Amino acid sequence: xxxxxxxxDRIAQRYSEKPIADEDSYQKKLQVTxxxxxxxxxxxxxxxxxxxxxxxxxxxxxxxxxxxxxxxxIEIAQAKADAKNIDxxxxxxxxxxxxxxxxxxxxxxxxxxxxxxLEDREAAIARxxxxxxxxxxxxxxxxxxxxxxxxxxxxxxxxxFLGLIPMVKVFTVADLVSSLGAAGFEIEHQWxxxxxxxxxxxxxxxx
Ligand SMILES: C[S@@+](CC[C@H](N)C(=O)[O-])C[C@H]1O[C@@H](n2cnc3c(N)ncnc32)[C@H](O)[C@@H]1O
Numbered sequence: 001x002x003x004x005x006x007x008x009d010r011i012a013q014r015y016s017e018k019p020i021a022d023e024d025s026y027q028k029k030l031q032v033t034x035x036x037x038x039x040x041x042x043x044x045x046x047x048x049x050x051x052x053x054x055x056x057x058x059x060x061x062x063x064x065x066x067x068x069x070x071x072x073x074i075e076i077a078q079a080k081a082d083a084k085n086i087d088x089x090x091x092x093x094x095x096x097x098x099x100x101x102x103x104x105x106x107x108x109x110x111x112x113x114x115x116x117x118l119e120d121r122e123a124a125i126a127r128x129x130x131x132x133x134x135x136x137x138x139x140x141x142x143x144x145x146x147x148x149x150x151x152x153x154x155x156x157x158x159x160x161f162l163g164l165i166p167m168v169k170v171f172t173v174a175d176l177v178s179s180l181g182a183a184g185f186e187i188e189h190q191w192x193x194x195x196x197x198x199x200x201x202x203x204x205x206x207x
Contacts (some may be wrong), residue, residue: 012072016050025193040099046096047114051077067094115142132205139179146172148196
C-alpha cells in the first residue's frame with residue numbers, strides 16, 4: 001500500500017468506536033506511565049490515533065503534543081478533547097520525523113502501537129532519543145509478531161497489497177530491546193501481559 005494515510009483515514013471512525021481489547025492491561029500501562037510523569041512535563045505522542053491516551057494523561061503533565069499521519073484521526077481526537085475541555089493537548093498531523101521539536105527539548109515521548117507500523121524503526125527510535133532531554137523517558141507498547149507469528153512476514157504483505165491491513169514489520173521483543181539499547185536507551189520497565197501480546201517498555205535516556 002503506497003499511502004498508509006489513506007488506510008488510517010478510512011478506518012479512523014471505526015477505530016474510535018472500537019472498545020479497548022484488554023482494559024486491565026491498558027489501565028496498568030497508563031498507571032505505570034504516570035509514575036514517571038510530573039506536572040510540568042512536556043510530552044510528545046506520535047501515532048496518537050484518536051487521542052484517547054493523550055487525553056487520559058493530560059491532567060498529569062504540563063503539555064502533550066499528540067501527532068498522527070491521519071487527518072481523520074486528528075479530527076476525531078480534537079473533537080474528543082474539545083468535548084472534555086482539555087486545553088493542554090495539541091493535536092497535529094505529522095510523522096515523527098516531521099515534528100518540529102528541538103533536540104533535548106522533551107521530558108517524555110509516547111509511541112503506542114506504532115513502532116511495528118514504521119518502515120524504519122531504528123530511525124524513529126534515534127529521533128526519539130535525540131529530542132528527549134537527558135533523563136527523559138520513551139514509553140512504547142509494541143506488538144512483536146516475530147515471537148509468535150513469524151509467518152506474518154509472508155502473509156502480511158498480501159493483506160497490505162489488498163488494502164486490508166497496514167504495512168506491519170515483523171520483529172521480536174529481543175529485536176526491539178536491542179534497537180533501544182543500540183540507540184543509547186536503558187530499559188527501566190518491561191512488561192508483557194501475555195504471550196503474543198504487545199510488549200510495554202519504559203526506556204530512559206541516561207543523564
Ligand atoms: C494502531 S494505531 C495506534 C493508535 C494509538 N497510539 C493507540 O494506541 O490506540 C496506529 C496509528 O499510527 C498512525 N500512523 C501510522 N503510520 C504512521 C507514521 N508513519 N507516522 C505517524 N503516525 C502513523 C495511524 O494513523 C494510526 O492512528
